[in-house]
Amino acid sequence: MMLKKNPALTGCICGAAGFAVAAVLVITLVSTSDKKERNSVRTEQALSDIEDYIISNVNADNIRNFLRYMTLKPHLGGTLGETELAGWLASTWEEQGLDEVHLVPYEVLLSYPSQDLPNLVRILDASNQAIWISAAKQKPLYAPEESLPEIPFTFNGYAAAGNATGEVVYAGYGREEDFKFLEENNIDLSGKIVLARYGHIFRANIADMAEGRGAIGVVLYSDPSDYAPEGSDIVYPNSYFMPPSAAPFGTVKLKDGDPLTPFYPAVESAYHIPQDEAPIPKIPVQPISYEDAWHILSRMGGVEAPSEWQGDLNVTYRLGPGFQQQDLRLNLDVNNIYQQNITHNVIGIMKGSVEPDRYVLVGNHYDAWILGAVDPNSGTAAMLELSRVLTQYSKETGWRPRRTLVFCAWGSEEYGLLASVEWAEQFGKQLADRTVVYINIDMAIEGNYTLRTKSAPLLYDAIYSSAKKVPNPDPEEVAAGRPTVYDTWAHRRPDPRQPDMPLMQFIGSGSDYKSFQHNLGIPCTDFRYTHDNKTLGEPMYHTLYETFELVDEIYDQGFEFHKAVTVLWGDLAVVFSEMDILPYSLRAYADFIARAYYDITTQYSALIASKNITMEYFGKAVENFNSTIITFEGNLQNVDFENPLQVRKINDQLMMVERAFIDPLGLPGRPEYNHVVTAPSKKDAYSGTAFAGLTDTLVAITEASEDQLDDLWRTFSHHLAAVTHFLNTAAKVLTDDLW
Numbered sequence: 001m002m003l004k005k006n007p008a009l010t011g012c013i014c015g016a017a018g019f020a021v022a023a024v025l026v027i028t029l030v031s032t033s034d035k036k037e038r039n040s041v042r043t044e045q046a047l048s049d050i051e052d053y054i055i056s057n058v059n060a061d062n063i064r065n066f067l068r069y070m071t072l073k074p075h076l077g078g079t080l081g082e083t084e085l086a087g088w089l090a091s092t093w094e095e096q097g098l099d100e101v102h103l104v105p106y107e108v109l110l111s112y113p114s115q116d117l118p119n120l121v122r123i124l125d126a127s128n129q130a131i132w133i134s135a136a137k138q139k140p141l142y143a144p145e146e147s148l149p150e151i152p153f154t155f156n157g158y159a160a161a162g163n164a165t166g167e168v169v170y171a172g173y174g175r176e177e178d179f180k181f182l183e184e185n186n187i188d189l190s191g192k193i194v195l196a197r198y199g200h201i202f203r204a205n206i207a208d209m210a211e212g213r214g215a216i217g218v219v220l221y222s223d224p225s226d227y228a229p230e231g232s233d234i235v236y237p238n239s240y241f242m243p244p245s246a247a248p249f250g251t252v253k254l255k256d257g258d259p260l261t262p263f264y265p266a267v268e269s270a271y272h273i274p275q276d277e278a279p280i281p282k283i284p285v286q287p288i289s290y291e292d293a294w295h296i297l298s299r300m301g302g303v304e305a306p307s308e309w310q311g312d313l314n315v316t317y318r319l320g321p322g323f324q325q326q327d328l329r330l331n332l333d334v335n336n337i338y339q340q341n342i343t344h345n346v347i348g349i350m351k352g353s354v355e356p357d358r359y360v361l362v363g364n365h366y367d368a369w370i371l372g373a374v375d376p377n378s379g380t381a382a383m384l385e386l387s388r389v390l391t392q393y394s395k396e397t398g399w400r401p402r403r404t405l406v407f408c409a410w411g412s413e414e415y416g417l418l419a420s421v422e423w424a425e426q427f428g429k430q431l432a433d434r435t436v437v438y439i440n441i442d443m444a445i446e447g448n449y450t451l452r453t454k455s456a457p458l459l460y461d462a463i464y465s466s467a468k469k470v471p472n473p474d475p476e477e478v479a480a481g482r483p484t485v486y487d488t489w490a491h492r493r494p495d496p497r498q499p500d501m502p503l504m505q506f507i508g509s510g511s512d513y514k515s516f517q518h519n520l521g522i523p524c525t526d527f528r529y530t531h532d533n534k535t536l537g538e539p540m541y542h543t544l545y546e547t548f549e550l551v552d553e554i555y556d557q558g559f560e561f562h563k564a565v566t567v568l569w570g571d572l573a574v575v576f577s578e579m580d581i582l583p584y585s586l587r588a589y590a591d592f593i594a595r596a597y598y599d600i601t602t603q604y605s606a607l608i609a610s611k612n613i614t615m616e617y618f619g620k621a622v623e624n625f626n627s628t629i630i631t632f633e634g635n636l637q638n639v640d641f642e643n644p645l646q647v648r649k650i651n652d653q654l655m656m657v658e659r660a661f662i663d664p665l666g667l668p669g670r671p672e673y674n675h676v677v678t679a680p681s682k683k684d685a686y687s688g689t690a691f692a693g694l695t696d697t698l699v700a701i702t703e704a705s706e707d708q709l710d711d712l713w714r715t716f717s718h719h720l721a722a723v724t725h726f727l728n729t730a731a732k733v734l735t736d737d738l739w
């Protein structure tokens with residue numbers, strides 16, 4: 001009954017031509033994958049028709065035009081620029097013909113630089129006169145929009161206002177080990193201003209560690225050795241390397257979402273915690289360019305910094321504290337203001353015909369620190385083209401997705417995932433119950449070297465398989481015998497543990513998938529085309545120079561890389577919306593968990609055994625999860641695709657696997673992360689370690705003083721039992737048994 005409502009499914013068996021293609025397809029299916037266990041022949045044909053249509057219809061010029069429009073002026077979260085863009089996105093989706101378009105407002109705490117008092121760093125002499133002052137704004141270098149009056153003064157989101165004066169200390173990359181190094185060298189940070197390099201860890205962690213050690217301010221810069229390795233002549237606009245005047249913006253708020261309404265949505269009825277309890281720094285923090293950092297570093301005193309901390313500026317980097325000329329001090333003058341403003345999500349819906357209450361989410365934020373041509377609007381442009389192609393296909397053929405497609409344009413992501421977190425908090429129960437996948441793009445491209453992918457293990461196989469279908473946008477790679485996006489990815493980013501495979505990165509945090517993966521237990525992925533490894537990150541990231549011209553003239557002339565990402569995004573979306581049985585890679589999950597178990601026991605078995613704590617139950621749960629999966633997959637061969645209840649039952653069981661790892665209490669000391677397998681490690685919210693609750697506690701044990709050990713071991717044992725329980729639950733949900 002339910003199946004008949006899907007015109008795509010009935011459509012493909014009525015035409016003789018369609019049937020002939022279907023017959024050919026059966027052969028390939030039998031000879032290739034296990035997809036035949038997951039799809040009826042009819043679905044397989046309908047799906048492959050849409051996949052072909054996406055490949056032939058995604059248009060690079062359209063993407064270029066969308067990007068041009070969105071990057072004409074700044075659209076920072078909560079400002080008029082963002083609100084206008086939200087309205088434009090909504091009307092674009094309405095014109096394209098999505099079934100529903102919603103503007104979803106949240107009133108959240110944001111932070112802005114003052115309109116008239118710029119944030120400045122000064123070097124003061126003994127009589128408090130400034131002998132040097134940093135730039136208030138980044139210098140316009142190339143694109144006309146770089147000179148717009150709306151370009152804000154340079155700032156870090158949520159950095160406290162303050163006017164701090166003191167001695168400066170250089171803290172390398174501001175990692176935990178860097179701060180430890182300073183401690184070991186008896187450099188006390190209390191009352192000091194920390195100068196740190198951006199690049200290895202989330203800047204909010206740098207600020208938090210500095211504040212925790214008594215620093216009164218933090219100045220962040222990006223060193224040319226990490227972002228302009230070929231010297232200052234070969235920089236934007238002549239190349240994609242960082243110019244001397246670039247000062248990357250970024251949030252320094254540690255936790256995600258609206259700072260005043262943790263765990264609950266920022267709706268009218270919300271309770272707001274006092275601002276001084278919000279997870280935002282109490283000290284001023286400010287980014288500066290490397291040409292400005294030179295003025296500080298070149299004057300610093302103290303011993304030479306370790307070789308890893310030496311950069312490419314033509315000075316000897318010293319630790320401080322203070323300057324060689326002892327009466328000089330550093331002054332950090334930050335005049336940011338907090339404001340509660342409205343930010344919007346724009347949500348566009350294409351209703352499913354067979355299972356309208358099952359959602360495939362695709363999303364990308366649309367707010368930008370400044371012009372945002374790479375981060376995020378290369379992704380927004382791709383999303384608009386994807387929705388255009390799918391609505392066009394629907395108009396031409398009468399196709400409706402089997403499951404509902406939800407297009408999400410998130411507001412105020414740059415401030416710390418504000419509006420996606422609020423949305424996931426507001427609609428979390430429905431979303432957790434009904435969403436089969438969330439496919440996030442933060443930016444479609446930040447280079448044209450290779451695909452880079454972060455993913456929940458459940459999505460690995462689907463991603464490999466879709467990437468193998470996407471034509472390679474790089475003609476040189478095609479000429480070298482690598483015709484698909486997958487081929488270049490496997491060639492240029494192999495997995496060191498299995499060199500014949502492309503590297504799948506861990507789904508840490510740092511973009512809008514956070515709530516979906518780590519709080520709701522929805523499998524997520526995030527991908528983009530990225531640069532090679534000459535630089536630590538994308539050099540223009542969050543700077544004024546992330547312009548349309550950078551994308552159009554340097555990264556993606558012709559927009560073919562954007563097109564490839566759009567096709568991949570679309571392919572995954574329709575695979576998840578159309579396949580009868582959800583294409584989750586259970587075995588990849590079992591392998592991933594077994595490997596993490598192996599890594600933990602290898603590294604820490606002696607330590608754990610010294611406490612007589614047994615890993616046996618955990619080990620058995622790992623085996624049990626694996627063997628249950630083997631049985632479950634064996635049973636998939638017998639699925640009757642004509643029996644919608646049977647298909648739905650299997651999909652319900654599949655969907656429960658990721659949910660089973662959600663601990664309502666959260667990870668030890670971290671209630672904002674619930675997923676016991678995939679939560680990112682504590683020390684750096686951008687990266688990930690499997691079973692972070694266990695590994696973070698073990699690391700803490702190796703570093704703890706004697707009096708902290710008992711508590712830490714209790715935490716470890718307690719969490720080990722929780723993880724074991726959830727692992728057994730994840731196996732159980734794949735069976736029909738209550739116990």
Ligand SMILES: *[C@@H]1O[C@H](CO)[C@@H](O)[C@H](O)[C@H]1NC(C)=O
Binds near residue numbers: 080340341342
């Ligand atoms: C925040 O919202 C207020 C009220 O709508 C508006 O006046 C103000 O300009 C907004 N702030 C910024 C920085 O755009």
Ligand SMILES: *[C@@H]1O[C@H](CO)[C@@H](O)[C@H](O)[C@H]1NC(C)=O
Binds near residue numbers: 117128163331333335
């Ligand atoms: C901050 O302190 C410096 C140095 O004393 C001073 O020149 C400057 O005017 C102060 N800034 C503000 C906004 O008061």
Ligand SMILES: *[C@@H]1O[C@H](CO)[C@@H](O)[C@H](O)[C@H]1NC(C)=O
Binds near residue numbers: 294314
């Ligand atoms: C070092 O760099 C600074 C700033 O770019 C420049 O002004 C100075 O001339 C350079 N000095 C040498 C010796 O190259």
Ligand SMILES: *[C@@H]1O[C@H](CO)[C@@H](O)[C@H](O)[C@H]1NC(C)=O
Binds near residue numbers: 533534
């Ligand atoms: C960068 O990539 C090249 C080529 O794949 C490799 O040889 C080199 O070791 C990599 N460098 C770093 C720092 O990862």
Ligand SMILES: *[C@@H]1O[C@H](CO)[C@@H](O)[C@H](O)[C@H]1NC(C)=O
Binds near residue numbers: 240448555557558
């Ligand atoms: C790829 O990026 C490099 C810079 O990293 C650029 O020189 C090259 O032209 C780009 N290729 C295309 C097709 O845009």
Ligand SMILES: *[C@@H]1O[C@H](CO)[C@@H](O)[C@H](O)[C@H]1NC(C)=O
Binds near residue numbers: 590623626627
């Ligand atoms: C899972 O079980 C299968 C079949 O018993 C076995 O071949 C495989 O090695 C197991 N994998 C893991 C990760 O334990």
Ligand SMILES: *[C@@H]1O[C@H](CO)[C@@H](O)[C@H](O)[C@H]1NC(C)=O
Binds near residue numbers: 610611612
């Ligand atoms: C571990 O168990 C052994 C044997 O029962 C016992 O001798 C030892 O004291 C225990 N160690 C700890 C740390 O509890």
